[in-house]
Amino acid sequence: MSIKLPIDIRAIKGFLASSEGAALHHLAAEASALGACLEVGSYCGKSTIYIASACKLVDGIVFAVDHHRGSEEHQPGEEYHDPELFDEHARLMDSFRTFRRNIRTAQLEDWVVPLVASSAIAARHWNTPLGLVFIDGGHSLEAAMTDYRCWARHIVPGGYLAIHDIFPDPADGGQAPYDIYKLALASGQFELVEMVDTLGILRRIC
Ligand code: SAH
Ligand code: MG
Numbered sequence: 001m002s003i004k005l006p007i008d009i010r011a012i013k014g015f016l017a018s019s020e021g022a023a024l025h026h027l028a029a030e031a032s033a034l035g036a037c038l039e040v041g042s043y044c045g046k047s048t049i050y051i052a053s054a055c056k057l058v059d060g061i062v063f064a065v066d067h068h069r070g071s072e073e074h075q076p077g078e079e080y081h082d083p084e085l086f087d088e089h090a091r092l093m094d095s096f097r098t099f100r101r102n103i104r105t106a107q108l109e110d111w112v113v114p115l116v117a118s119s120a121i122a123a124r125h126w127n128t129p130l131g132l133v134f135i136d137g138g139h140s141l142e143a144a145m146t147d148y149r150c151w152a153r154h155i156v157p158g159g160y161l162a163i164h165d166i167f168p169d170p171a172d173g174g175q176a177p178y179d180i181y182k183l184a185l186a187s188g189q190f191e192l193v194e195m196v197d198t199l200g201i202l203r204r205i206c
Pocket of ligand 1: 043
């Protein structure tokens with residue numbers, strides 16, 4: 001099924017294949033009947049736009065959690081550093097301005113709640129049932145484990161946990177997302193729905 005996006009998604013900086021984005025879009029449309037959507041790791045809003053454009057169709061909402069200071073690989077001197085996203089005054093990464101501009105240009109502001117905070121801080125008083133959690137934040141084992149522990153427990157039965165950057169072969173990429181994916185399956189609380197490229201989609205069964 002093809003999807004209609006409010007913006008030329010190729011113009012948005014980010015790290016998501018169009019197949020993965022389309023899968024997230026369909027998941028968000030379905031999951032919104034069960035609860036709110038939440039993503040960890042928005043960057044410039046590519047995944048947010050795929051999710052929020054589905055929320056717009058079904059009167060849902062997506063909470064977009066990101067401290068906007070970049071992951072390890074976005075820092076100066078690292079492989080995915082983008083000087084255009086560097087705040088010279090603060091001497092820190094800042095993707096929030098670009099994120100905000102992109103969400104506004106896509107006319108999706110009414111379906112996105114940006115939470116400019118680290119995942120653990122945003123989760124501290126969280127008490128809202130979630131239909132979809134999309135984890136695409138930091139890739140250290142500690143960051144990925146924190147994201148899983150903080151957010152998976154808020155997913156309602158029947159709701160979805162989607163994890164990006166699943167690489168079963170260590171030669172293809174870091175193992176932390178795959179580790180939490182395996183942890184979720186081993187917990188007995190989630191079953192595999194499908195893999196779309198590197199996006200692992202799980203459903204909460206109990
Ligand atoms: N989903 C995005 C890509 C996310 S890149 C897309 O579709 O293009 C990863 C993002 O996770 C970065 O913007 C980084 O700032 C954020 N991040 C990393 N660790 C985080 C943490 N502990 N809490 C919140 N955000 C985090
Ligand atoms: Mg990713």
